[in-house]
Amino acid sequence: MAKIRLDDLTKTYKGKPAIEKISMEIEDGELMALVGHSGCGKTTMLRLISGLIQPDKGSIWIDGLDVTKTKAEKRDVVMVFQENLLFPHLTVAENIAFGMRMQRSPVRKRMEKTRELLDLMQLPDLEKRYPSQLSGGQQQRVALARVLALDPKVLLLDEPLSNLDPKLRDDLRDLILKLHKDFKMTTILVTHDRDEAMMMADRIAVMYYGKLLQMDKPINIYNKPVSREVASLFGQCNFIPGLLNDGVFQTEGYRFRVPALKRGGRVEACVRSEHIKVVRPENDRPMGVITEKKYVGGQSIIKVAVGNLIFIARGSNYFDLEIGNQVGLDIDWALVSFNGLKNQA
Structure with a gap:
């Protein structure tokens, strides 16, 4: 060989x-x-x-x-x-x-x-x-x-x-x-x-x-x-601009504690669509309105407008949701990368 x-x-x-x-x-x-x-x-x-x-x-x-x-x-x-x-x-x-x-x-x-x-x-x-x-x-x-x-x-x-x-x-x-x-x-x-x-x-x-x-x-x-460019080639990714300081990511008025991340400054978060769950609206998480819904191979793809941002979520439990519904978004921040770099301590 x-x-x-x-x-x-x-x-x-x-x-x-x-x-x-x-x-x-x-x-x-x-x-x-x-x-x-x-x-x-x-x-x-x-x-x-x-x-x-x-x-x-x-x-x-x-x-x-x-x-x-x-x-x-x-x-x-x-x-x-x-x-x-x-x-x-x-x-x-x-x-x-x-x-x-x-x-x-x-x-x-x-x-x-x-x-x-x-x-x-x-x-x-x-x-x-x-x-x-x-x-x-x-x-x-x-x-x-x-x-x-x-x-x-x-x-x-x-x-x-x-x-x-x-x-x-x-x-x-x-x-x-x-x-x-x-x-x-x-x-x-x-x-x-x-x-x-x-x-x-x-x-x-x-x-x-x-x-x-x-x-x-x-x-x-x-x-x-x-x-x-790499992130976009391998599945749907939500690119979210924001500010990262002392392990807290801030965007559109929301603040999120990011696991084991100490670096700071202006960043762009890459959130995969399957790492977002559409849930009941609550004050401690982003809330928005469903603007689009598609059915693809046993899953639904949901677009949610949160302020000036559009989030795309993918899952198998969203069939009862309709366009115009107000929903919350639960993001798994442990699986999010920033500026294309995986969370590092």
Whole structure:
């Protein structure tokens, strides 16, 4: 397997940086997810690591070797694209064996490996079909099998699930996790789906306009976002401006004791929608009026106007509430971050 290290990696297009001075380490056998909006540089990162393009500055290290100028075919790195790019004139078996044939592997080895991967990918009796005769999920399984046949050190996945319907997506996600566990292969997954990143990755790297904002375990990305941009990518967040002094947060005339927090000054609190409970109005908590209500998958999303602020709360017990009702808000301040930093003593 392989450890990957990127040092001050920079790539520009037409004078504008696609990625800028990115440094990170991906551990041997780790599954890292790259997350960010379209155009933030995620796919450029994969193409640089794979050797399909060259950086303008910086270096790429795999297994302790500087591969920055090494040709793609010599890096032992494979990439699965959003479009599976199967050869339409080759059968499933021929597609899977293509890379091995280019490497001049013995025929018997190619046949054994192809059969093994057909079974592993749950593609029984499909070896003689052509890509046009397969479903989208089956095509993507063949694309995965084709790169795994090369026994690479590093697997790069560029949104391989984005074109599939939800059920196929779930099935293939489970398969990728199983393959990752079985092969213990260093894997980098590009995805727009925050839930996919949370469920699959050992760590998540959040990119924003070509820069790396935060790289951490999923639970820390969610609960300890370093910026508004990171917080917004991973679920609904209420951003509340206020003043923090001696462990008391003050906003819109309300004062809240904040656990174990001593720093002070003007801050912005990030309150997740699920960390707010809509309760009976009482004087010791924010009170407001419901302005909007939506039903989503067994839960209600409630908007509450409190003075000049709008709070969004999510829960499963709000079905009897109606627009115009006066309610109170109970906020779990132990789970709130300020200025993008988790509460610290």
